[in-house]
Amino acid sequence: MTQDITSVDAPLLQIDGLTKTFGGFTALDNISVDIKKGERFGLIGPNGSGKTTLINCISGALRQNAGSVMFCGEDITQLPPHLRARRGIARSFQIPRPFKSMTVLENLMVGLDFASVPGAAAAALPEEEVAMSILARMGLAAKAGAPTDTLSQVELRKMELARAMAMRPKLLISDEAMAGLSHSEVDEVLDLLISLGDEDITIIMIEHIMQAVMRFSKRMMCLDAGRIIALGAPDEVMANKRVQEAYLGT
Numbered sequence: 179m180t181q182d183i184t185s186v187d188a189p190l191l192q193i194d195g196l197t198k199t200f201g202g203f204t205a206l207d208n209i210s211v212d213i214k215k216g217e218r219f220g221l222i223g224p225n226g227s228g229k230t231t232l233i234n235c236i237s238g239a240l241r242q243n244a245g246s247v248m249f250c251g252e253d254i255t256q257l258p259p260h261l262r263a264r265r266g267i268a269r270s271f272q273i274p275r276p277f278k279s280m281t282v283l284e285n286l287m288v289g290l291d292f293a294s295v296p297g298a299a300a301a302a303l304p305e306e307e308v309a310m311s312i313l314a315r316m317g318l319a320a321k322a323g324a325p326t327d328t329l330s331q332v333e334l335r336k337m338e339l340a341r342a343m344a345m346r347p348k349l350l351i352s353d354e355a356m357a358g359l360s361h362s363e364v365d366e367v368l369d370l371l372i373s374l375g376d377e378d379i380t381i382i383m384i385e386h387i388m389q390a391v392m393r394f395s396k397r398m399m400c401l402d403a404g405r406i407i408a409l410g411a412p413d414e415v416m417a418n419k420r421v422q423e424a425y426l427g428t
């Protein structure tokens with residue numbers, strides 16, 4: 179059955195009973211959560227709690243043992259990663275993976291090319307124009323012609339986000355986009371992510387920088403040992419005793 183996702187409250191992403199094991203080890207244990215369209219969702223948990231495994235199951239990089247993933251009302255559980263990407267699930271990686279022999283602009287063009295659906299009508303704007311507008315949006319327009327190995331850390335993170343944006347995502351999964359940045363750089367990237375959220379892009383943020391993820395999120399979920407131990411408003415989640423014990427070690 180196809181859902182009406184034009185309704186503000188309809189979930190963009192529905193995860194139901196997701197379980198993932200590696201050999202005899204259960205990395206995700208019966209995870210169920212809905213994420214609404216336009217929601218800014220923080221995913222936290224101590225090292226090894228299952229955050230990356232969960233987003234790998236959402237993006238299709240890993241196949242779950244049980245459970246389902248619905249996106250825009252469609253069951254995508256059996257789809258490979260590239261078809262999930264075409265449907266609007268993009269991911270930015272903690273360690274940026276640019277094509278090093280290409281310029282910043284060329285890197286983006288690859289993403290745009292990939293996102294375009296074969297056989298579809300020509301886009302209203304030439305791809306280079308679209309790529310330049312994304313770079314401008316990220317504050318990287320002046321770097322369009324620069325080789326990627328000349329970029330600073332924060333510029334690389336922004337380019338990684340720009341590449342994800344070139345996929346024209348409905349859902350952007352940001353995997354530790356701020357790790358290793360200075361306070362002011364964290365704020366810069368955070369402001370960018372918040373502004374993307376304001377444009378109705380649903381964002382799942384995995385982040386160990388607690389202040390950043392709290393400022394960003396409308397809702398947060400904390401995993402521990404592959405299970406959801408808290409889900410709710412950032413203040414509530416952080417005040418949760420199980421979260422404090424598991425995540426903060428108190």
Ligand SMILES: Nc1ncnc2c1ncn2[C@@H]1O[C@H](COP(=O)(O)OP(=O)(O)OP(=O)(O)O)[C@@H](O)[C@H]1O
Pocket residue numbers: 200203205223224225226227228229230231232
């Ligand atoms: N391919 C794999 N094979 C075996 N075990 C794995 C594999 N991938 C993850 N695991 C295990 O699953 C558990 C969850 O790992 P995961 O990477 O999802 O945690 P995480 O919350 O993302 O951790 P971190 O914050 O350190 O990135 C860990 O115990 C990890 O060792």
